[in-house]
Amino acid sequence: MWLWFAKLGSPKWFYELSTKWLPWLVVATVLVIGTATVWALLFLPPDYQQGYTSRILVVHVAVAGTSLAFFPLMAVAGTITLVWKMKLADMVAKNAAALGAWFSFITLATGSIWGSVSWGTWWEWSDSRLVSMLFQFFLLLGVVSLRSALEDTDKAAKACALLSIVGCINVVIIKYSVEWWNTLHQPASPVSLQSGSANGPEFWIATALMILGVYLFLSVSLILSTRNEILQRERRALWVKEMIAAER
Amino acid sequence: MNQITESTVALGAPLLEVRGLCCERDERMLFAGLSFVVECGTVLQIAGSNGSGKTTLLRILCGLNDGYDGEIIWRGESTDDMAESFAGDLLYFGHRVGVNKILTPLENLRWSAGMQRNVNDQLLLDALEAVGLRGFEESPCYTLSAGQQQRVSLARLRLSPATLWVLDEPFTTLDVDAVAQLEQTLADHARQGGAVIVTTHHKLSMPSVSRLTLGVN
Amino acid sequence: MNQITESTVALGAPLLEVRGLCCERDERMLFAGLSFVVECGTVLQIAGSNGSGKTTLLRILCGLNDGYDGEIIWRGESTDDMAESFAGDLLYFGHRVGVNKILTPLENLRWSAGMQRNVNDQLLLDALEAVGLRGFEESPCYTLSAGQQQRVSLARLRLSPATLWVLDEPFTTLDVDAVAQLEQTLADHARQGGAVIVTTHHKLSMPSVSRLTLGVN
Amino acid sequence: MLSVGVKPSTRSAFMLTLKRDLLIAFKRKNDIVNPFMFFVIVISLFPLAISPEGERLTEIAAGVIWIAVLLSAMLSMDSLYRGDFEDGSLEILLLSPHPLFFLVLAKNIAHWLVSGLPVVIASPLLAYMLKLPSESYATLMLTLLIGTPTLSLIGSIAVALTVGLGSRGLILAVITLPFSVPVLIFGTLAVQASASGLPSGGYLTLLLALLAGSLSLAPLTSAAALRISVS
Amino acid sequence: MLSVGVKPSTRSAFMLTLKRDLLIAFKRKNDIVNPFMFFVIVISLFPLAISPEGERLTEIAAGVIWIAVLLSAMLSMDSLYRGDFEDGSLEILLLSPHPLFFLVLAKNIAHWLVSGLPVVIASPLLAYMLKLPSESYATLMLTLLIGTPTLSLIGSIAVALTVGLGSRGLILAVITLPFSVPVLIFGTLAVQASASGLPSGGYLTLLLALLAGSLSLAPLTSAAALRISVS
Numbered sequence A: 001m002w003l004w005f006a007k008l009g010s011p012k013w014f015y016e017l018s019t020k021w022l023p024w025l026v027v028a029t030v031l032v033i034g035t036a037t038v039w040a041l042l043f044l045p046p047d048y049q050q051g052y053t054s055r056i057l058v059v060h061v062a063v064a065g066t067s068l069a070f071f072p073l074m075a076v077a078g079t080i081t082l083v084w085k086m087k088l089a090d091m092v093a094k095n096a097a098a099l100g101a102w103f104s105f106i107t108l109a110t111g112s113i114w115g116s117v118s119w120g121t122w123w124e125w126s127d128s129r130l131v132s133m134l135f136q137f138f139l140l141l142g143v144v145s146l147r148s149a150l151e152d153t154d155k156a157a158k159a160c161a162l163l164s165i166v167g168c169i170n171v172v173i174i175k176y177s178v179e180w181w182n183t184l185h186q187p188a189s190p191v192s193l194q195s196g197s198a199n200g201p202e203f204w205i206a207t208a209l210m211i212l213g214v215y216l217f218l219s220v221s222l223i224l225s226t227r228n229e230i231l232q233r234e235r236r237a238l239w240v241k242e243m244i245a246a247e248r
Numbered sequence B, C: 001m002n003q004i005t006e007s008t009v010a011l012g013a014p015l016l017e018v019r020g021l022c023c024e025r026d027e028r029m030l031f032a033g034l035s036f037v038v039e040c041g042t043v044l045q046i047a048g049s050n051g052s053g054k055t056t057l058l059r060i061l062c063g064l065n066d067g068y069d070g071e072i073i074w075r076g077e078s079t080d081d082m083a084e085s086f087a088g089d090l091l092y093f094g095h096r097v098g099v100n101k102i103l104t105p106l107e108n109l110r111w112s113a114g115m116q117r118n119v120n121d122q123l124l125l126d127a128l129e130a131v132g133l134r135g136f137e138e139s140p141c142y143t144l145s146a147g148q149q150q151r152v153s154l155a156r157l158r159l160s161p162a163t164l165w166v167l168d169e170p171f172t173t174l175d176v177d178a179v180a181q182l183e184q185t186l187a188d189h190a191r192q193g194g195a196v197i198v199t200t201h202h203k204l205s206m207p208s209v210s211r212l213t214l215g216v217n
Numbered sequence D, E: 001m002l003s004v005g006v007k008p009s010t011r012s013a014f015m016l017t018l019k020r021d022l023l024i025a026f027k028r029k030n031d032i033v034n035p036f037m038f039f040v041i042v043i044s045l046f047p048l049a050i051s052p053e054g055e056r057l058t059e060i061a062a063g064v065i066w067i068a069v070l071l072s073a074m075l076s077m078d079s080l081y082r083g084d085f086e087d088g089s090l091e092i093l094l095l096s097p098h099p100l101f102f103l104v105l106a107k108n109i110a111h112w113l114v115s116g117l118p119v120v121i122a123s124p125l126l127a128y129m130l131k132l133p134s135e136s137y138a139t140l141m142l143t144l145l146i147g148t149p150t151l152s153l154i155g156s157i158a159v160a161l162t163v164g165l166g167s168r169g170l171i172l173a174v175i176t177l178p179f180s181v182p183v184l185i186f187g188t189l190a191v192q193a194s195a196s197g198l199p200s201g202g203y204l205t206l207l208l209a210l211l212a213g214s215l216s217l218a219p220l221t222s223a224a225a226l227r228i229s230v231s
């Protein structure tokens, strides 16, 4: 068990393993997302109120759900970095922060687009989900900018690990405080977030597939960017040099 | 690219032992497999050209940097396991000297020396006088010259209960008299059973100094 | 309390002349009635113990401090009247060396040397190589050691068109080779008709150095 | 000589650090006057930029005061460890033979006494200027009294993480502000509740919980962050 | 050797300084992203602290945006001369054989490009989030385009005066904010006027006058202040 753990931490091992698995993952991602999209386009009945735009909800729900996974992921990676000083964990954390910021942004964007149709407004402060998502986005940008501000890789790794762990607690606190804030002050909003669930089972199958697809996509992009990071950081290591020489 | 000059110093009772220390910065190996023992009564000068890793080594020894491989053993135990008792027996003097510009020399020492042992003002005044700051005890440190600020920090040496002194270029900006005096202080500390690790490009005119040269080729 | 050691230096053609300079800081007279002449071809070392006013004197000469009485005459005219042409012919190197930590040595020089004369990258690379920074041209300066950062700034000397160099403790943190090399550079500059005013506590091993000692008693 | 020194107790190291930081603040004077001045100036911008009408002001008063408090707390953080980092005192702190938790706590307390407390004390005056109903002055002060130390403790983490950076003002803000949102929300809600005659006890309890949480966790985290920054 | 160097023209010294400062900012990245982020975060605090209702927000939108711009401009100033002071580059700048006016101007322009312009560009988005009527977006951007350089120029004086001080964040604010009030007032008035369909040309002219004034006077004053701070 321990041996396996130590091995997992080795960038070289990860690189070689991921070389084997990556093609399959990519194929799976394309298949699942493709199916979900086709399903959404072909089989989803247009909503009586919102027309065909409701299909963007499929993407929205999938991306939104996934984007909540980033802080926990980064906190776990951060703990590993701080406790076991595993380089690989930090490489994953680094890319996760940037990717998480993108996912949060897409959630905000798709949500807004849909909001513009269903609520008639792109943005509403009185909804707790929107606000707490916005702050998660800010926090992720904070982590990214801390990373870019600290020049020393080691220092940046540890500092960002610490911030991710603290940020993880904070996302929870923000989520709840915004909810309480809201329940007291919010005037009944025209359409509740749950209205989408009024749609039939076709919707949920498409959504479930899309969620799976987005998680797959997330893993593929994390693996790809981590591989890149490995090559960058280990460019002086023997195995990288040998590999590059072999490819030439 | 890098070649390591290794040297082992051994006198008296073992205080600090370094085993197989390696440090890489920005993919450049600064030192590898560095092992040495510092014993009570030693003055060890770390020599080496600019950028050879002296400062890095000292900071590693004190636990301020942790980007290294190898073992650092303090009185028979790893420094990681006994950080606090190690800290109580260690005095570090870095490139930045730890003198607040707004406070006076006296106020500065009251804190920086007071963190390591109980002090009273008379002790502090004596130490300041000994480093030639008489008459400046109550001037804010921003009005002192570069060398005078260095002296404020060096007064800590006279107050410290620490056995091991780790000094990074303590001689910079000191005038000739102050340099001679500091050398005397270091020699005295070693004679009384303490140990000193010091970096300097200046040639020490002290009797028994061991040298460890970090090499860049 | 203060006693002033006065000395007058005179060789070659007059470049900078100081007449009756007095400076008081915090009611302590640092120097009074200080007069001397710096001529082309001179290296003038300002000596004196810590706190005797060396840094203050150099900053006054460059126009960075103006809390003084007396006259400073540059090529026959008061420096106040011709600040810009004086600045074009002057290179000041202070306790803080003027190296931005985020930029690389090359980028630093491109600006700091480029403010005084037109430069191209080849010139800069040559200067960096001459001060022993080959291989570090493209590393950000925060990754350089104290001595290496000092060297980045010293590379300016090799690029400067200035006649008068005013250097405040340029030898700190330099290793032995770099010290010898810098002394050589100063001697060359003087030989080619420039003038150097330098403070250091280090004993200069150059042939003809004039000394001016500021005294605190 | 080597055996003369008696190692001071952690308590006395704590007091020594607290006293030193207070002394520095008093000598600098600005540290004390400025957070307060900033608070006053920011608040006085609102009637200018939004509306000088009393009724309108009443509506926004609680929020404006809390935002000004937040910004002034955040700005004042900048001086918490920076000076010590630059002159090397931080290394002395890290290498002292005492648990860093208490030393960091001492620094945070000194900082709050100097920058947070004056703002709390001045708040009723500014509340009056913004026409906040006088029933809620007590609640306002109470929330500030609980909220500002929380803000200081949270800010301390961000400052410790960024202490070595060239320009920190903004990165500090970017990291701290999201963390301060809960304090802001509960603080304003409590004041608004009391202004409309509702009970505000629940919010106060939440604020207290946040304070307790950050009091126990933040100094630890700051200490870890300082170790990272100095290395 | 002594005669080889050709003294560069003031124009090329200006360009060299501008390029250097931009290069430092791009290498640091944060200098560019942070003022903008700060602006966004501060704005998003208002709905939380005051009220999330659209109508209420519309009323305060113009003022809130301008206050956030002011604060973010002020915070970002911190990095303008500090780094150069600390590493000694400022002395090189002061002792260069070129009129300091232009070098200071180059630094100010670089700073505005990096910290002011992004805020101006992002303002319509935030105006939308605060429910500002869409007719006034153009006026908002225009006032910001004229107002932010003025704020930078004014801030530059304060930074230059305080560059040697330990903690500047606040003292800077205390000096700058009162001077920036006219910009704030004309800026918000212009936006409010256009939101209610009134002409805003008069205010724009006033803003332009402020810009012209500070463009000619502020760099001179900053240069003098720098000389004082360094000595």
Ligand code: HEM
Pocket (backbone or CB within 6 Å): A060, A061, A064, A065, A068, A107, A108, A109, A110, A111, A112, A114, A115, A116, A118, A119, A129, A130, A131, A133, A134, A191, A192, A193, A194, A195, A196, A197
């Ligand atoms: C910028 C705007 C929006 C943001 C930031 C946002 C954020 C989120 C988040 C974070 C989730 C994931 C919740 C979870 O999986 O537990 C979510 C789910 C969802 N969102 Fe949005 N949303 C936005 C706009 C909208 C709009 C306008 C609608 C439709 C009226 C909507 C409908 C939904 C639905 C139906 C779900 C799934 C419900 C569930 O699983 O509980 N969202 N959104």
Ligand SMILES: Nc1ncnc2c1ncn2[C@@H]1O[C@H](COP(=O)(O)OP(=O)(O)OP(=O)(O)O)[C@@H](O)[C@H]1O
Pocket (backbone or CB within 6 Å): B142, B143, B144, B145, B146, B147, B148, B173, B175, C025, C026, C030, C048, C049, C050, C051, C052, C053, C054, C055, C056, C057
């Ligand atoms: N800002 C200041 N305010 C008041 N007095 C000052 C200030 N700076 C320096 N002094 C006084 O001037 C004296 C000379 O300082 P200066 O820095 O010129 O000395 P120095 O000869 O360069 O010494 P060193 O060899 O230590 O560098 C100091 O003793 C100090 O008391």
Ligand SMILES: Nc1ncnc2c1ncn2[C@@H]1O[C@H](COP(=O)(O)OP(=O)(O)OP(=O)(O)O)[C@@H](O)[C@H]1O
Pocket (backbone or CB within 6 Å): A152, B025, B026, B030, B048, B049, B050, B051, B052, B053, B054, B055, B056, B057, C142, C143, C144, C145, C146, C147, C148, C173, C175
């Ligand atoms: N923060 C850093 N990041 C990356 N590399 C660094 C860093 N600090 C130092 N280095 C590298 O480590 C080498 C050794 O630096 P160090 O400061 O230990 O040298 P030194 O022996 O103390 O030199 P000096 O005599 O100039 O003080 C430098 O050449 C530099 O390239």
Ligand SMILES: [Mg+2]
Pocket (backbone or CB within 6 Å): B054, B055, B056, B168, C145, C146, C147
């Ligand atoms: Mg060193």
Ligand SMILES: [Mg+2]
Pocket (backbone or CB within 6 Å): B145, B146, B147, C054, C055, C056, C168
């Ligand atoms: Mg000096």
